[in-house]
Amino acid sequence: MTADTSVRFREFKMPDVGEGLTEAEILSWYVKPGDTVTDGQVVCEVETAKAAVELPIPYDGVVHELRFGEGTTVDVGTSIITIDVAPGSGPAEEPAAAEPPAASVPTPTAPAEEAEEEKPKGRQPVLVGYGVAESSTKRRPRKQAAPAPEQSAAAAIQAEMNGHGAAPAAPEDRPRPLAKPPVRKLAKDLGIDLATVTPTGPDGIITREDVHAAAAPAPAPAAEAVPAPAPAPEAVPVTAGARETRVPIKGVRKATAAAMVGSAFTAPHVTEFVTVDVTRTMKLVEELKADKDMAGLRVNPLLLIAKALLVAIRRNPEVNAAWDEAAQEIVLKHYVNLGIAAATPRGLIVPNIKDAHDKTLPELASALGDLVATAREGKTTPAAMQGGTVTITNVGVFGVDTGTPILNPGESAILAVGAIKLQPWVHKGKIKPRQVTTLALSFDHRLVDGELGSKVLADIAAVLEQPKRLITWA
Missing domain, CATH: 3.30.559.10 (Chloramphenicol acetyltransferase-like domain)
Known part of the structure; x- marks a missing residue:
């Protein structure tokens, strides 16, 4: 049952959103347990020592658990949210927490029933602040042919945890190029296929300049919509007659x-x-x-x-x-x-x-x-x-x-x-x-x-x- 549970529940860890930073504060959650999420959907906003950044989730599924509450500072690499990627497959055991949650909002689960899912293919390194490259996490019918002896379920799970598939991706399953959401929007606005763009950013990331270069001499794109401002942090309450107020020094x-x-x-x-x-x-x-x-x-x-x-x-x-x-x-x-x-x-x-x-x-x-x-x-x-x-x-x-x-x-x-x-x-x-x-x-x-x-x-x-x-x- 352990293998099936680990496949069904996916842990999204706090990424390094600022090149070498070791922690980030969760400013706000945009989802709650029971909400349906899709690959690329922004689920929370975090603040590092450099800026506030929105984090997309790299899975399709249902939010199972928020492991930390708003205002909590979390180390990079720590699991912050659990996603049930196969909610319709029946009850299953809860996944073991990577570490005790500081302020979680758990969702009760029913007795176990085995769920099966095909292992995602062609996963790529994490793009800073934007989860992982696109991959398939949808359930497929059980295959009739037995798996090869050397490719056991445990090996498949270990490969998934290490960010690698069991075999090289076929050309038609080639992962999408690395680019941040604003750059993808810019390419979409300009009608540019990112697969045809030569990346110049670190670790092969496509930058805005790369897209503009590929579009030249196309006209400049329309201005991107400005996202709604994040809610301002609550003021520190002041007790009547208080002579001092202490404000934590953190973030920017x-x-x-x-x-x-x-x-x-x-x-x-x-x-x-x-x-x-x-x-x-x-x-x-x-x-x-x-x-x-x-x-x-x-x-x-x-x-x-x-x-x-x-x-x-x-x-x-x-x-x-x-x-x-x-x-x-x-x-x-x-x-x-x-x-x-x-x-x-x-x-x-x-x-x-x-x-x-x-x-x-x-x-x-x-x-x-x-x-x-x-x-x-x-x-x-x-x-x-x-x-x-x-x-x-x-x-x-x-x-x-x-x-x-x-x-x-x-x-x-x-x-x-x-x-x-x-x-x-x-x-x-x-x-x-x-x-x-x-x-x-x-x-x-x-x-x-x-x-x-x-x-x-x-x-x-x-x-x-x-x-x-x-x-x-x-």
């Missing part, structure tokens, strides 16, 4: 704190400041808002500040680098993944725009709009926060004049943008009211000396003072 906030402490005490920070007249830039922003080529795009001062930073990096490429302590090398990067610091209910995150240096102004505006919208919805993926090279943090939105930003680990520079205010300014020999802001550039003094840092900051200021340099210097 915990990771941010550790990263900032590590950066502050590892990289020797230097910060330089400049105050600049951005009146012409503000006028250009208003003109761009009325430009038909920018219709529907997010146009604001941050867009032109980002473009100014990219121009400054092009003129001073040595600032776009990283320090490799293990190899004792400076890594010069020939691409710019532009990070934008975003405040969210879960803490500060810094997603980045991949290959921002190659984007036109409309493309950069579109990418900024998508990045901000996704961050506000709390749906930023771990991949979107990896690989940044330089960052912009806009403290001006809070009415702050400037600050001394701390570098993101692995990056060489970060630009803080202060509030843009109407101030008296000497313009053409006369004191006039002008739009003025203060910029602060922090950089890693191991990589960037004072001369290079000053050149970069001066170039950013020059572009914002005379935005026509976006054309002449580009």
Whole structure:
């Protein structure tokens, strides 16, 4: 009976949704015991030290048990939900739990009756955060021919547990290519067969760029629907007359704190400041808002500040680098993944725009709009926060004049943008009211000396003072 039970009940384990993370907190369950689920259906949302991620289930069946309650932090590799993949086959013994559940909601089962199911074929390695590749878990009629002696039931179950079938898949049963759900949707929208796309992502994963490359010169896809925001965490109750409230440090906030402490005490920070007249830039922003080529795009001062930073990096490429302590090398990067610091209910995150240096102004505006919208919805993926090279943090939105930003680990520079205010300014020999802001550039003094840092900051200021340099210097 043990073999049949293990085939009937499938355990879905907490995957590594953030490249090496060891735990994740279950934020919310979207299913309950007794609900019917299908392969690829999202069953819960979890939060890691990097982001909130929705987890799809890789099985068809009925939810048998939720092994942990909402708010529980679970180690990667621990079973979090049990699925009955053959609910119509009659009663069966409950599966043995991998470890004692912390907050489970069990569903009672009846006395045992043997159930039979054909072993799934062609299972593939787990795709980070998205379960396993498509496979068949549907019951089929009992075959008349007896199984070969060397392929016993125990061996079949062991092969399933190890993620391998008993025999290589036939061409018609070849597993689907590895790609995350948003990438599959993009390919569907563009009419691209993923089997024809050459993957460039880690472990053979197909990326959005791979799909776009396969679709070229097809028109850009329609914008993906933004999922409904996750429910905000409940506020910590405050007892009347209480003098203190303690809030657990976990998830994104915990990771941010550790990263900032590590950066502050590892990289020797230097910060330089400049105050600049951005009146012409503000006028250009208003003109761009009325430009038909920018219709529907997010146009604001941050867009032109980002473009100014990219121009400054092009003129001073040595600032776009990283320090490799293990190899004792400076890594010069020939691409710019532009990070934008975003405040969210879960803490500060810094997603980045991949290959921002190659984007036109409309493309950069579109990418900024998508990045901000996704961050506000709390749906930023771990991949979107990896690989940044330089960052912009806009403290001006809070009415702050400037600050001394701390570098993101692995990056060489970060630009803080202060509030843009109407101030008296000497313009053409006369004191006039002008739009003025203060910029602060922090950089890693191991990589960037004072001369290079000053050149970069001066170039950013020059572009914002005379935005026509976006054309002449580009």
